Amino acid sequence: MPLSSSSPASSGAAMRNVDFWVGLILTGAGGYxxxxxxxxxxxxxxxxxxxxxxxxxxxxxxxLNCIIRGTGRPLPLREIGLVLLCVVLVGGWALLLKARLGFALSTFLLQLGLAWLAGERQPLRLVAFAALITVVTYLIFVVVLDVRLPRSILSFIAPGL
Structure with a gap:
C-alpha cells in the first residue's frame, strides 16, 4: 500500500519508509x-x-518530511543486506585509518570490497579498479587540494600513504 503524500503517515508506515531510515542515519552521521x-x-x-x-x-x-507528509518509498527489505555490507566496509575503512594503516592501503581495501559488492569478480579488474580509484583520490587530496592525510605506518614512503 503506497504512502499518501496528502495525509500524515502513521508511525508504523513511516518506519517502513526508506526515507525515514536514511534521514535518521544521515542526521546521526552528520551529528557525529x-x-x-x-x-x-x-x-x-x-x-x-x-x-x-x-x-x-x-x-x-x-x-521530518517523511514523518509529517508521509512521502517516500517503501523499505526495500531485499537490499538491506547489501547496504549493511557497504556500511561495514566504510566502517572498516575508518577503523583502518584510525589504526594508522594509511589512506592508500585503507582506500584500496575499501574499493576492492565495493567493487566486489557491485558485481565485479575478475581479480585483475578488481585490483586495477581499486588501484585507479586509490591513486586518483590520493592525488586529488594530496597534490591538488594539499590536504594533510592521517599519519600512517608507511608515512616514511609518502605522506598519508
Missing amino acids: ALFEASGFDAASRVFPMAVASLLLVLGFMLF
Missing part, C-alpha cells in the same frame, strides 16, 4: 561528524564542519 570536526584545529575544521552541518540539516529535513 560535526562533533568530531569540532575537535580539529581552527585551520582544518571549517570544511568538515560545513559538510557535517549540511549532512545533519538535510538528513533531518528528509526525516
Whole structure:
C-alpha cells in the first residue's frame, strides 16, 4: 500500500519508509561528524564542519518530511543486506585509518570490497579498479587540494600513504 503524500503517515508506515531510515542515519552521521570536526584545529575544521552541518540539516529535513507528509518509498527489505555490507566496509575503512594503516592501503581495501559488492569478480579488474580509484583520490587530496592525510605506518614512503 503506497504512502499518501496528502495525509500524515502513521508511525508504523513511516518506519517502513526508506526515507525515514536514511534521514535518521544521515542526521546521526552528520551529528557525529560535526562533533568530531569540532575537535580539529581552527585551520582544518571549517570544511568538515560545513559538510557535517549540511549532512545533519538535510538528513533531518528528509526525516521530518517523511514523518509529517508521509512521502517516500517503501523499505526495500531485499537490499538491506547489501547496504549493511557497504556500511561495514566504510566502517572498516575508518577503523583502518584510525589504526594508522594509511589512506592508500585503507582506500584500496575499501574499493576492492565495493567493487566486489557491485558485481565485479575478475581479480585483475578488481585490483586495477581499486588501484585507479586509490591513486586518483590520493592525488586529488594530496597534490591538488594539499590536504594533510592521517599519519600512517608507511608515512616514511609518502605522506598519508
